[in-house]
Amino acid sequence: RKRDYEGFLCSLLLPAESRTSALALRAFNMYPFQIKDSITQKTIGLMRMQFWREAVEDIYCDNPPHQPVATELWRAVKRHNLTKMWLMKIIDEREKNLDDRVYRNIQELEMYAENTQSALLYLTLEMLGVRDIHADHAASHIGKAQGIVTCLRATPYHSARQKVFLPMDICML
Helix, strand or coil: CCCCHHHHHHHHCCCHHHHHHHHHHHHHHHHHHHHHHHCCCHHHHHHHHHHHHHHHHHHHCCCCCCCHHHHHHHHHHHHHCCCHHHHHHHHHHHHHHHHCCCCCCHHHHHHHHHHHHHHHHHHHHHHCCCCCHHHHHHHHHHHHHHHHHHHHHCHHHHHHCCCCCCCHHHHCC
16 A cells, blocks of 8 residues: 555455455565665665565465465465466566666666566456456556656656666667
8 A cells, every 4th residue: 555556546446356366466566676775785685586586486385484465475376376477577577677777778678667567467467367368468568658657757766866767768869
């Protein structure tokens, strides 16, 4: 509710039987997302990402860690047979982003958004029982758009910290 208010509101619109799982997915997504802003050393961020990578592995081995979000994510995975690959893509992409690297072009930003925002939408579709190539195609575009909009919305926040994450090809125009 605090960290992803729009996602929280959208989750409330889902069918009651899917709502808890959707909130678990959103909460899971926020942990790797917040790591970058909460660390001063990359090593600590890597350790936290490793915790979530191992947590996902343990969830799929039916042995979730004693952590509230991991426990709820385990329930969502069991209830909806969610694909592990999408959860891992979110973690992997957020880990790559710990470097504060600048996107060289819009395609790099789109790839980041595909592996984070779109992956979250693919999981949501799975949770709702939607297995359709056209829905996946739409989720891909919507996720990329969400990622680009998030990057744009975060510009004042990042500029206050003297960082720029807008794609360089756009900044050079």
